[in-house]
Amino acid sequence: MNGSHAVVFSREYPPVSVGGTSTVARDVARGLTRKGWRVSVASTGAGALASVREHDGAVKVYRSGVPRVYDEHTGLRDESMKTHRGLFTAAEEAVREYGPPDVVVFPDLFCYPEAAAMARRYAVPLLNILLQDFRGITPYDDGAHQVTNGVSARASHLLALEEKAIRGSDHTVFISNALRKAVEGHYPDLDRPCSVVHLGVDFEEIDEISGSARPGDVRSSLPSDARQKALIVACGRLVPVKGFSLLLRALSETATPSHLVLVGVGPQEERLRRSALGLGVRGRVTFVGDVARRDALAWMAAADVAVVPSLWESFCYVCAEMMAFARPVVVSSVDSINELVPTDEYGFRVPVSGPLGDRTIDPEDLRARIELALTDRRTARARGEAARTRVREHFTAERFAENLSALLEAMTGVAGRV
Numbered sequence: 037m038n039g040s041h042a043v044v045f046s047r048e049y050p051p052v053s054v055g056g057t058s059t060v061a062r063d064v065a066r067g068l069t070r071k072g073w074r075v076s077v078a079s080t081g082a083g084a085l086a087s088v089r090e091h092d093g094a095v096k097v098y099r100s101g102v103p104r105v106y107d108e109h110t111g112l113r114d115e116s117m118k119t120h121r122g123l124f125t126a127a128e129e130a131v132r133e134y135g136p137p138d139v140v141v142f143p144d145l146f147c148y149p150e151a152a153a154m155a156r157r158y159a160v161p162l163l164n165i166l167l168q169d170f171r172g173i174t175p176y177d178d179g180a181h182q183v184t185n186g187v188s189a190r191a192s193h194l195l196a197l198e199e200k201a202i203r204g205s206d207h208t209v210f211i212s213n214a215l216r217k218a219v220e221g222h223y224p225d226l227d228r229p230c231s232v233v234h235l236g237v238d239f240e241e242i243d244e245i246s247g248s249a250r251p252g253d254v255r256s257s258l259p260s261d262a263r264q265k266a267l268i269v270a271c272g273r274l275v276p277v278k279g280f281s282l283l284l285r286a287l288s289e290t291a292t293p294s295h296l297v298l299v300g301v302g303p304q305e306e307r308l309r310r311s312a313l314g315l316g317v318r319g320r321v322t323f324v325g326d327v328a329r330r331d332a333l334a335w336m337a338a339a340d341v342a343v344v345p346s347l348w349e350s351f352c353y354v355c356a357e358m359m360a361f362a363r364p365v366v367v368s369s370v371d372s373i374n375e376l377v378p379t380d381e382y383g384f385r386v387p388v389s390g391p392l393g394d395r396t397i398d399p400e401d402l403r404a405r406i407e408l409a410l411t412d413r414r415t416a417r418a419r420g421e422a423a424r425t426r427v428r429e430h431f432t433a434e435r436f437a438e439n440l441s442a443l444l445e446a447m448t449g450v451a452g453r454v
Contacts, residue, residue, distance in 0.1 A: 039074040040138040040448060043127050043154060045147035047119065049079035049097055051328045056353045056373075059329070060143040060167060060235060062092070067437025068444070070096040076130035078150070079125045080424075089124060093289035096134065098126035124150040138448050139163060145194075148201040155206075161447040164205035165233075169218045171350040172192040172371070175393035176276040202228060209233045209440070209446055211351040212372035218392075231443065234375075235351045236436035237360045237427055241333070246361060250334035258322060261293040265320075268409050269339035269363075270330055271354045272346070274302030279345030279368065279397060281311055286345075288315040293409045299335050337361045341409045341416070345402055347388065347395040356431050359383070359423035364416035366405045367381040368397055376431065381420050382423045384409050384416075 048058035065075045074094075081088055081099040090097040100122030122187050127150065131137065136158050142151035143165035174191035189416035202208050202223065208230045211218035245251070254265060268287070270279045280298060287296050298308070298321065305323065312318045324335065336342060342358035344367045349355070351372045358365050359376065365383040367373050370441050377383040384405040388395050409416045 039072050040444075041074045041135050042068050042444065043077070043101050043137040043140050044075060045079075045123060045140070045142040045151045045154075046077065046144040047080050047123070047125065047146060048144065049077055049099075050092070056351070057144050057167060057352050060165065061236065063238065063433050063436060064141060064143055064165065064440065065095040065097075066093065066238075067287065067433060068383065069443060071437055071441035073444075074125070074134060076134050078127035078130060078147075080122065087122070087129075087209055096130060098130050100126045120150055123147060124153060127154055130382075133160045136160075138445050141165065141444075143167060143203075145197060145201055148197060150203070152201075152204055152278045161206040161444075162204070163409075163444065163447065164201050164208045166198075166202070166208055166210055166215065166219065166350075168197055169215055169222075169348070171222060172218060172350075172392055173277045176347060188285070199223065202226065205447060205452070207443070211235050212375055214371040215350040216405040218371075231263075233436060233439045233443065234431055235353060235356070236432040236434065237353075237356050238433040239360060239428060242357065242360045245330065245333045245337050246335075250330065251338035254331060254334045258295065258297075262320075262322065264293075266292060266340045267293050267338060268296045268341050268343055268406065268410075269299065269358075270296065270333050270335065270343045270345070271299040271358075272344075273300050274298070274304045274308060276304060277347050279347050280304070280308055282397050282399050282402060283343055283345045284311050284315055284317060284321070285399040286307065286406060287320060288317050289399065289403045290406055290410075291358060292407055294320070294340075294406075294410060296321045297335055298323050299325075299327060299332050300327060333357065333361075336363065339363050341366060343402075343406060344368065344373065345386070345397055346370065346373070347397070349390070352376060356427050359420075360427045362420040362424040363424060364409045364420040366402070366409055370395070376427070377423070381419065382426055 046057060046061035047077050050058050074098045079097055079099050081101055087101055088099045137160050139161050140151050140155040141163045173330045210232050213232055244453050246311050270283060310433050312321045335356050342363040344355045346368050349372050355367055355373055355376050367377050367383050368388050369385040386397055386401050386405050388397055390396050
């Protein structure tokens with residue numbers, strides 16, 4: 037059988053699209069297949085009780101059923117243990133049908149136990165694609181840090197898992213320079229090899245959505261009065277670090293007739309709904325939930341202004357994708373977003389104050405940038421086009437795949453194609 041075999045572990049894989057993990061897993065899998073690797077993905081089907089097998093082009097996806105997406109409890113529970121066992125079982129099924137792996141990759145930190153077990157079982161390298169700095173995001177959590185597919189944990193548990201994964205993997209990939217600087221600063225004695233491989237946008241997908249009827253379709257799904265207003269779109273997990281509560285406060289002071297669409301789900305949803313009601317903007321906000329990826333992209337493409345008010349970001353796919361659609365982006369000037377939007381030439385940057393773990397944005401600063409993007413259409417259009425050019429030149433899925441494949445070839449001593 038031609039091609040080296042990479043097994044990828046991720047609890048999320050499209051169309052399950054809460055947060056960026058599913059997008060990273062997809063881009064890892066698809067990118068490696070384009071470089072000649074045989075790729076199988078061990079993932080879950082949230083809400084499904086039976087395991088299923090799917091094809092995503094040349095990628096084989098083995099899904100283990102799990103009972104729920106979010107879990108309100110902390111620590112090890114039966115649901116979490118079942119998820120780990122199910123993922124390992126799904127990967128073993130892939131090995132039976134596809135052959136032993138040459139490398140194991142996990143872009144989902146919570147999959148470290150099963151990924152490490154498989155790498156040891158077949159004596160192959162283990163690659164950790166680290167997507168977050170939990171010291172940067174957990175201070176904003178309301179209680180336990182809640183993530184998808186039945187896992188929640190205290191910050192101390194997350195940091196212990198992060199360190200174990202970094203020290204237990206053969207190589208760690210950071211998805212931005214900001215993330216590498218932050219995490220390596222936590223482990224000054226780290227002796228494991230690390231590198232930076234920026235994530236990238238799939239422009240074929242972006243251009244397909246742009247040229248389709250989907251952006252118009254999603255916009256027409258809004259109430260009739262909302263369709264006549266400027267459309268503001270924000271996407272991401274509904275958790276405190278994403279800054280959506282600050283966005284609602286800014287919206288309440290925005291004079292330009294506008295309507296906000298929030299794409300995503302998360303433990304803060306009910307609180308955000310109550311906040312919108314209390315601020316008097318409930319009729320100006322639509323929560324669309326966890327939609328299929330193509331619909332999420334359609335909302336981005338339909339936006340008059342895209343907003344990313346995060347207090348920490350390790351790369352921010354959403355920002356890069358909105359830029360690729362040539363949307364004028366209003367963004368917090370933090371961490372990796374500064375690598376995507378280094379100056380106001382590419383967007384409307386909002387200052388952030390406070391140290392890591394205690395950052396905030398002045399809603400008035402956010403409102404002013406949103407208002408400017410909505411009213412100065414010439415400047416907004418120019419910055420949107422510049423943003424698209426920047427992403428095309430520096431942050432593409434093809435570049436990500438090339439760099440990742442080259443790294444795996446160096447780790448395994450074999451190329452994707454045999």
